[in-house]
Amino acid sequence: xxxxxxxxxxxxxxxxxxxxxxxxxxxxxxxxxxxxxxxxxxxxxxxxxxxxxxxxxxxxxxxxxxxxxxxxxxxxxxxxxxxxxxxxxxxxxxxxxxxxxxxxxxxxxxxxxxxxxxxxxxxxxxxxxxxxxxxxxxxxxxxxxxxxxxxxxxxxxxxxxxxxxxxxxxxxxxxxxxxxxxxxxxxxxxxxxxxxxxxxxxxxxxxxxxxxxxxxxxxxxxxxxxxxxxxxxxxxxxxxxxxxxxxxxxxxxxxxxxxxxxxxxxxxxxxxxxxxxxxxxxxxxxxxxxxxxxxxxxxxxxxxxxxxxxxxxxxxxxxxxx
Amino acid sequence: xxxxxxxxxxxxxxxxxxxxxxxxxxxxxxxxxxxxxxxxxxxxxxxxxxxxxxxxxxxxxxxxxxxxxxxxxxxxxxxxxxxxxxxxxxxxxxxxxxxxxxxxxxxxxxxxxxxxxxxxxxxxxxxxxxxxxxxxxxxxxxxxxxxxxxxxxxxxxxxxxxxxxxxxxxxxxxxxxxxxxxxxxxxxxxxxxxxxxxxxxxxxxxxxxxxxxxxxxxxxxxxxxxxxxxxxxxxxxxxxxxxxxxxxxxxxxxxxxxxxxxxxxxxxxxxxxxxxxxxxxxxxxxxxxxxxxxxxxxxxxxxx
Numbered sequence: 225x226x227x228x229x230x231x232x233x234x235x236x237x238x239x240x241x242x243x244x245x246x247x248x249x250x251x252x253x254x255x256x257x258x259x260x261x262x263x264x265x266x267x268x269x270x271x272x273x274x275x276x277x278x279x280x281x282x283x284x285x286x287x288x289x290x291x292x293x294x295x296x297x298x299x300x301x302x303x304x305x306x307x308x309x310x311x312x313x314x315x316x317x318x319x320x321x322x323x324x325x326x327x328x329x330x331x332x333x334x335x336x337x338x339x340x341x342x343x344x345x346x347x348x349x350x351x352x353x354x355x356x357x358x359x360x361x362x363x364x365x366x367x368x369x370x371x372x373x374x375x376x377x378x379x380x381x382x383x384x385x386x387x388x389x390x391x392x393x394x395x396x397x398x399x400x401x402x403x404x405x406x407x408x409x410x411x412x413x414x415x416x417x418x419x420x421x422x423x424x425x426x427x428x429x430x431x432x433x434x435x436x437x438x439x440x441x442x443x444x445x446x447x448x449x450x451x452x453x454x455x456x457x458x459x460x461x462x463x464x465x466x467x468x469x470x471x472x473x474x475x476x477x478x479x480x481x482x483x484x485x486x487x488x489x490x491x492x493x494x495x496x497x498x499x500x501x502x503x504x505x506x507x508x509x510x511x512x513x514x515x516x517x518x519x520x521x522x523x524x525x526x527x528x529x530x531x532x533x534x535x536x537x538x539x540x541x542x543x544x545x546x
Numbered sequence: 547x548x549x550x551x552x553x554x555x556x557x558x559x560x561x562x563x564x565x566x567x568x569x570x571x572x573x574x575x576x577x578x579x580x581x582x583x584x585x586x587x588x589x590x591x592x593x594x595x596x597x598x599x600x601x602x603x604x605x606x607x608x609x610x611x612x613x614x615x616x617x618x619x620x621x622x623x624x625x626x627x628x629x630x631x632x633x634x635x636x637x638x639x640x641x642x643x644x645x646x647x648x649x650x651x652x653x654x655x656x657x658x659x660x661x662x663x664x665x666x667x668x669x670x671x672x673x674x675x676x677x678x679x680x681x682x683x684x685x686x687x688x689x690x691x692x693x694x695x696x697x698x699x700x701x702x703x704x705x706x707x708x709x710x711x712x713x714x715x716x717x718x719x720x721x722x723x724x725x726x727x728x729x730x731x732x733x734x735x736x737x738x739x740x741x742x743x744x745x746x747x748x749x750x751x752x753x754x755x756x757x758x759x760x761x762x763x764x765x766x767x768x769x770x771x772x773x774x775x776x777x778x779x780x781x782x783x784x785x786x787x788x789x790x791x792x793x794x795x796x797x798x799x800x801x802x803x804x805x806x807x808x809x810x811x812x813x814x815x816x817x818x819x820x821x822x823x824x825x826x827x828x829x830x831x832x833x834x835x836x837x838x839x840x841x842x843x844x845x846x847x848x849x850x
Contacts, residue, residue, distance in 0.1 A: 259656050261580075314837040321578035321796065324656050325788045326837065328580070329830035332785050340823035452781075456664060459657065501676065505668040512664030519654045519661070520645055 226366070233369050235485065240376045241437045243477035246461045247383050247470060248430030254467035254529065255391055256423040257403035258316075259324040262331030263458045266304040266428040268450035270435030272338060272345055273300030275445055279354040286344050293357035297436045304432025305425050307334075312424040317417050331452060339447040350446025357440070376437055380474070383430055387470050390426075392532075399423055453508075457484060460511050463518045466525025475527055484511070548695045550818055554811030556703040556772065559710035562806025563765035564783060565790035566717065566799055567758025573734045573797030574754050575643070577655040581663040582762065583784035587670055587777065589631040589763025590770040594679060596623035596630075613689075613701040615682040615771070624767050628760035635759030636752050638662060663780065671777035678774040681767075706768040713764060714803055717757070721799060730754065734797060782826070786813070789829035793836050795846020804844060808832070 245267055252258040260266075277289050278296030291299065311330055315323040338345040345351055362368040390396050401409040402416045409416055439445045457480060465476020487510060491503035518525065568582045600619040601608040607618035642662055646655050688698040721727035732740035733750045741747050769779060790809045794801020813828045820828075836843060 257653060259653070261656075261660070314834065318837070318841055319576075319796075320653065321572060321576075321656070322792070322837065322841075324578045324580075325792065326833060328788075329785055329833050333827040333830040336824060336827045340821065456660065459660070463657065502672055505671045505676075508664050508668040509672070512661040512668070515661030516642055516658050516665065519651070519658050520642065523649070523651055523654060 230366050230369065233366070233373050235481075237369065237373045237376050237441060238438075239478045239481040240373070240380045241434050241441065242458065242461065242481055243474045244376075244380050244383050244437065245431050245434035245458050246465065246473040246477045247380075247387055248427045248434065249458055249462050250427075250467060250470060250473040251387060251390070251430065252424055252427035253462065254469070254473070255396065255403065256399045256420060256427075257320075258420060258424050258427075259320060259327070260424075260427070261324045261328030261455070262334070263431060263455040264450050264452060265327070265331040265334040266308060266431035267435035267438070267454065267458075268334055268338070268445070269304040269307050270300040270432030271439030271445040271449065272351060272435075273303035273432070274436035275300075275351045275354045275439045275443075276345065278357075278440075279351065281353070293440075297433070297440070300436035300439070301429045301432040304435065305429040308425045308428030309421070312421045316420045316424065331450075331455060335447055335450045335452075338450065346446075348447055350444055350448075351439075352444060354439070354443045356443050372441060376441075379433065379437060383433070384470055384474065387430075391470070395419075395422075456508075456511055456515070457481075460515050460518075462525075463515055464525060466527040466529060468529030469525070469527050472525050472527030472529075476525065479526075480511075480514075547815075547818060549697055550814040551811060552697060552699060554814035555807060556699075556707055556810070557814060558807030558810030559707045560765040560768040560772070560806075561783075561786050561790050561810050562803045563710055563713065563761045563768070564787040565794065565802035565806045566714070567761045568787050569791040569794065569796055569798065569802040570730075570754050571758050572791060574730075574751065575647070575655070577643075577652060577659065578788070579659045580656065580784060581638070581659040581666060582758070583780035583787060584663050584666040584670075585631055585635055585759050585762035586766035586769060586783055587775075587780045588634055588666065588766070589627045589759075590766035590775045590779065591670055591674055592630045592763065593620065593623040593627035593767045593770070594674075594681065594775060596626040597681060599623075610682075614705055615702055616705060617682075620681055620767075624764060627763045627767065631763035631766075632756035632759035635755040635762075638666075639751070639755050663784070667777060667780050674777065676777060678776045679770075680774055681770055700772075702771045706771060709764070710768065713761065717761075717799065726753065785826070785829045786810075789832050792833050792843055795843025798843065798845035801843055801845035 245263065248266075249260060249263055252260050274296050276286060277291045277299040278293055280290055289296075307330065311323075311326050315326045339348055341347065342349075356368070356372075358371075359368065362371055391399070398409065398414060398419055401412075402414070402419055406416050438449070442449075461476040461480040462473055463476070464480055465474070466472025484507065487507055488503065491506060492500065495503060564583065564586055567585070568579060571577075571579050571582065597617075597620045600622050601617070604619070607622065610617055611621075642658050643655055646652070646658055688700045691697040691699055721730065729740065729745040729750055730753070732743065732745055733747060737747060740750075766775075766779070769775075769783065773779075786809050787806070790805035791802050792805070793808050794803070794805030809829055809832060812832055813825055816825060816828045
């Protein structure tokens with residue numbers, strides 16, 4: 225029994241961490257229409273940043289600043305934001321394909337860098353020497369995981385509320401205006417490039433938060449954690465859940481993560497031994513098919529974006545009897 | 547150093563072929579097609595199957611051509627693969643991209659192309675297995691061109707370079723000298739106006755996919771001749787060919803050719819100063835450099 229509960233806690237923690245990432249992506253793609261092809265790079269920047277800043281000194285690679293944990297997490301988020309700012313500055317003025325390609329390139333280069341630069345991030349062996357915060361007090365067992373889940377849920381709720389407020393605010397209206405018709409927004413004196421950059425950086429900082437929590441959860445991060453697979457999974461979560469809808473983003477995260485773990489389990493349990501090597505391929509075909517299928521048949525996702533009328537037009541004067 | 551330069555030119559040959567199709571599709575359909583590199587794998591595997599078929603049916607053709615590891619069978623297989631891959635590209639467009647275009651969801655096409663890339667790449671892995679394959683089991687020996695500086699070139703690589711240049715020349719003639727070439731450029735400039743002038747839009751789009759798929763097939767086979775054929779080759783090729791298209795300027799065929807060589811040479815020259823592990827990042831650095839210095843590439847033009 226305790227096994228099941230502890231697995232559920234583990235599952236919920238991972239799914240909630242991913243849900244935060246999906247929320248970040250939703251701000252970029254769902255609300256602003258910015259294609260981020262390198263989700264995993266910003267997620268990874270958060271994870272690596274947090275662990276390197278918050279870890280104990282290690283001889284082999286950079287790090288060991290042993291910063292107070294919240295500061296380390298903020299540092300990781302800032303690193304993700306900085307990366308997004310540089311990429312955004314270079315590409316957001318251009319046609320949208322450039323952002324897609326450049327972000328995809330960032331992800332490739334990021335994985336390549338952390339895998340090869342041992343002096344920087346431990347290379348293929350990953351970043352070690354990070355101690356989970358409050359471990360002395362809570363131990364390593366179930367209690368710790370439960371408390372960590374609470375923290376993650378808190379972060380998820382905070383992110384959700386922040387984004388809901390943001391989307392409902394005049395700034396959120398501006399994002400949708402630019403997504404729908406850039407020229408119209410420009411004619412009203414708005415600066416699409418600047419607004420896009422803000423949205424892109426904000427979304428990436430949220431991705432960094434998600435990565436930082438992920439790294440904290442495992443107290444370890446290696447190049448295996450920043451493979452393109454994660455980008456595809458996070459996209460599938462957003463598209464299935466419903467881009468433009470924060471609730472859909474969270475729902476999609478739990479649904480797809482559930483389906484992914486269940487299909488992995490079923491394949492390893494029931495597929496013949498000689499086919500085990502190919503379970504990964506089967507899962508990728510499935511996730512690719514889910515992305516394409518949703519786009520074709522249910523492009524707005526399971527929980528579609530609720531279209532809001534921000535301000536009803538005034539009743540025409542004639543009707544007021546003037 | 548000179549060896550790296552030569553290797554770079556040879557790498558550039560297949561990158562250019564891949565980038566031409568990509569840049570045409572990006573220009574005319576206005577989306578970054580991340581599944582284009584999978585057409586290279588599709589072509590490479592289609593040629594592998596056709597090669598085995600032809601060699602089995604007509605054993606005479608399995609003999610090698612001079613110093614090359616290329617056979618008549620493989621030559622025929624390349625032609626067949628060009629057709630098959632071109633048709634596949636059209637089918638993929640009909641099944642997925644065209645439907646999204648018709649719905650007016652141009653932005654989603656990038657997502658869909660990623661999804662298709664995953665599906666194609668992993669289906670190939672499921673069908674042909676994950677281990678690398680080769681067109682010829684015999685070792686292709688490199689020929690020593692010069693002792694000092696040391697320069698080694700495989701005959702296959704020279705063939706690849708010449709064949710790629712010939713194909714590019716043919717494409718150049720088609721684009722600049724035929725009515726079809728004009729209508730292609732017209733559609734890229736202004737689809738609505740082109741239609742008013744009697745250009746059949748859907749047929750032109752189909753032709754773009756056939757050309758892009760055909761050239762991608764050749765590029766895939768050439769990649770297979772120079773390295774090996776693996777299901778994940780598309781994953782490793784997608785960034786270099788995007789970089790080639792961006793360096794050349796999206797939409798410019800000549801830019802893509804030049805861009806392919808620039809990316810190939812830069813990747814190989816980087817080996818001189820960087821450890822080989824960093825090679826996959828080189829295309830990204832080139833993209834960044836282009837975006838900083840000349841955002842629309844060497845031959846591209848600004849377009850919203």
